Amino acid sequence: MSQFQAPRGIPDYYPPRSADFVRVRTTLTEAARLAGYGHIELPVFEDTALFARGVGESTDVVSKEMYTFADRGDRSVTLRPEGTAGVMRAVLQHGLDRGQLPVKLCYSGPFFRYEKPQEGRYRQLQQVGVEAIGVDDPALDAEVIAIADEGYRRLGLSGYRLELSSLGTAADRPAYRALLTDFLDGLPLDEATRARAQINPLRVLDDKRPEVRELTADAPLLLDHLSDESAQHFAAVRAHLDRLGVAYEINPRLVRGLDYYTKTTFEFVHDGLGAQSGIGGGGRYDGLMAQLGGKQDLSGIGFGIGVDRTILALAAEGVAQTEPPRCRVYGVAMGDAAKAELVVIAAKLRAVGIAVDLAYGDRGLKGAMKAADRSGADYALVLGERELAESRIELKNLKTGGQEGVSLSNAVEEIRLLVAEIEQGI
Template sequence: MTFQAPKGTFDWLPPRSERVLAVRETLVSPVRQAGYGYIETPVFEDTELFKRGVGESTDVVSKEMYTFPDKAGRSLTLRPEGTAPVVRAVLQHNLHTGQLPVKLWYSGSQFRYERAQKGRYRHFWQVGAEALGAEDPALDAELIVLAWRGFRDLGLREVTLLLNSLGDKTCRPVYRAALQDFLRVLDLDEETRARIEINPLRVLDDKRPEVQEQLKGAPLVIDHLCESCKAYHEEVRGLLTACEVPFTDDPRLVRGLDYYTRTTFEFVHGGLGSQSAVGGGGRYDGLSEMLGGPSLPSVGWALGVDRTLLAMEAEGLLGDTADSRVQVYGVPLGDEARRRMFLLVEELRRAGLATDMAFGGKGLKGAMKGADRSGARFALILGDRDLAAQAVQVKDLTTAEQTEVPLAQVADVLKGKLQ
């Protein structure tokens, strides 16, 4: 029997996996520059954390979570999103009693039992950033700008920012009542009708064409905002404009989780088909209280690493994916040469050069094939005559030029050539 990865999952393999690491590092670089610190939470949490924090009316909680009892009978769930665990960690460790806002970023796997398709996986990787403990439109704008910079630093030019406001506890109930009145007379299935009473905004997020057709005349939250939320939203818009971050107002944007309030946003890419979102987030001022904590107004986002890579492919930004793990590749000919090459490889690595060598006693032809496949710029060929001369043959694999270099000078010579 040959085992396969579970449906909806996949393996990241070299050289593509190296690109994934580079994408992650580029996306979080602006956040780290802005003073956000790294946090890592468990890959599984108490199931109640997500039921309370994400919302039982959401598809994530009602249909998509990987939930299981542990050996003591406790209900645990693989992490389907990153915000609720971050808030839990902040409250548990009293980070909110120090300097505010608490600025954190994370990177890790998330798990949802999705309908598997390109761009929608059951195991996916996100980077996220959260700022907890301040209600300030400048903080919302800061996070949006940092995400925008991350996409731009990757070279992406076809990412569009969608922006909306969902109001707050003052104006949301008025809008909720108006929306419920509109939805109750529509021709909807029983499950969707049940959502109208629990969280009617979830109905707006329904992607089925037959539902969207009926929603065309639905009331818009932007038309029901109180004066405070209007002013807050205009300040966010103004700051984004001042930073030259283009955005599109989308009055129907609601996002898929229950905890969002006021500012909500999504980054979409036109080259990904139906799974167009590459990231998104918003303000979640009431989440801390939902989890038993004090008032802790907060804002954050999560960006999909998998989809960002697909977006880069759609824009032709990945180029040649040839394997180039190393700069230098050692080719020893004989047992004594292999022992000496092993020490030379270690010396080059300590000097900062990415170096590998042929293993398994391969002859010259086989070892040189390995050198070509490694993507190295230079091959070091070491035989008995070279050992006697205390030298090594340095072959440029792009020009085929070969020179003899004293062993004591190899590191300096290669570093000069690779600058």
Template sequence: MTDTSASSSPLHAFRAPKGVPDYVPPESAEFVAVRAALLEAARRAGYGHIELPIFEDTALFARGVGESTDVVSKEMYTFADRGDRSVTLRPEGTAGVMRAVIEHGLDRGALPVKLAYSGPFFRYERPQAGRYRQLQQVGVEAIGVDDPALDAEVIAVADAGFRSLGLDGFRLEITSLGDDSCRPQYRELLQEFLFGLDLDDETRRRAQVNPLRVLDDKRPEVREMTAAAPVMLDHLSEAAKSHFETVLAHLDALGVPYTINPRMVRGLDYYTKTTFEFVHDGLGAQSGIGGGGRYDGLMRQLGGQDLSGIGFGLGVDRTLLALRAEGKSAADAARVDVYAVPLGGDAKVALAVLAARLRAAGVRVDVAYGDRSLKAGMKGADRSGASIALVAGDRDLQAGTVGVKSLATGEQVDVAVADVVNDVLSRLG
């Protein structure tokens, strides 16, 4: 008889949920470097940090993002909590930032309110390369001033973040989605065109609710039918046209290259006026690595003042893939600078103290633990990527020295224990 009790059966091997990536060493160093570089570009432009909740009231996203969008209608992770309240894992950052600005009265102080954030966002969609159900983004929002120069700054911050990583195979596509004075007329014009086409029922419903969504349809047959559709850029009000032209003039002055894309449609309903996307052709059909735009009217819609705003969300995962497509790395392959190999009990204590002193001086240091042999310890040093190894046995310490070895040349010299920290700092420059 076969024993099927839990005690004799093998343990279940758990795996991460589908579409949710793990970032583990050494690849995680690149993930951290990309996120840090994108945030640093925002910090240098005066954007303060905001930490957002992972989940919010579902109505915040339904109202803020738009119930007609695929994000709200198909992709949100929504559930009832123990208090039977409907909550949703955040699918994007702007609505949450706007809620926080209103709740904490940040819009009552100096304007614009400039905020930056990073972290995971959640969308239920078919997982594929660089497009996950838990996606990582860096975002900024500048709220309270409708100034084309601010639009250009936001775009330039994203551009600078990508370039600081050495990425150069991307391009900025930009357009204007108009304002309240011209969007209603354009909507009617577009619907008149779309309703004259032989659309399937679902696409016709989409054209009724939000006709711009149809222009974003990726199916070849739909794209062919809508190739001659009117575009917003040809129907801008004078104010919206002037705003867009001024944004472009500022980008020219800042040296930020761009391509005007009249057919661009973003996946969120709140965008108005300036709208943009960064794309990288090395990623194939899913070429977007980030984007954003202006969202005048969103704060009012969420119960706050009638203040304008503009922001972006940049994909950390997508940027990593773009770097790899260009054969580039964002991080130093070395995990540490110095690797200590103690050979004896007294040596463990002495090298642990030296490691602590070097770490306090800003040096990355690891130690070989577990009573390893010299050969095993040096293998660990090679795997760590360190440029220097500290080697000492109890006899070396009795003589008052530690071996300092260059892992590039193999040369090793004995250095007095009291001088090791300064010697290592000098070698590392």
């Protein structure tokens, strides 16, 4: 075993498993691209105050889970725990909010939270996210949700469900908060839960412990206390989802873990994953721009999808694993002069889009041909000193066993045509 190991709670993705990782990430971002979302690349760490202010100091993310440290300039910086605050910071910093609205952005990459590692809950988690900033339109909320749903469907997932709710506006909260606080004050909550309720009573409704669920079964629900404006907004989102054919379940206890959410809130859940059943989610965050110092308070809607958990969900459903990328042609050279020529041929084939691998080292012909078979290639190119002297190269079909000589000068074009026929199913 190696002297060094990956940090606890951080998975490695390597072949062949990495093929699933690439497919999930690519498929999810492609669904966003088709809806007009442009790519944004975010810093891996930011000013700690950005997350404290944007995510909420009372959240578990900020109070317990962030990787925060002082840099060499004694500035407090934090490895990004989520993407929305960073996107909003970039929109404000670069004046994107002064252009065409909504600003539609998509991102992917690692995020970091210090949690107890377990299957599906990692300290370095991989996500794909989208944000649409600048327009408060129920149709846009539905579009964002539908993009995630489409991404899952393209991957072949079917055993998930979409939970949907509304958290109303900031104006809806005070009266409901007072009502919920009065209810919670009458319950025999443990000390930690009581302290949590004093900071944000809504969080208690999202507690997954059975004993707390039982105590709060009759708690007043925010969905029953929405303003007319918020209720109409939520009804419009549902109507758009109905027309799009996106199935959902209303979950009035859905809170999510970040303070900036308002109005539409949603989560995709896969019961095949046990306790870590959430595979993605998001919501609207009206008011976040003002919290981060924006001169105008533009609304936004977005999601974050867990790449790691989506891979686990695919495995739970038995969806076929992604075939790792393989070469089409495998080159076998006998002798230094032949190898020098074959390296050039391989480069030319790669330049026209054909994947080529070579037998490196000093293995003999028998060992090199075994490597060619294991590579999964369609053809082997065999070049020795005799073939080189005759300006030809042996082209072997690794599926049928057939073999023919090809002129060195025409080898690249002939192989290109053969590979094209395979790809077209001829």
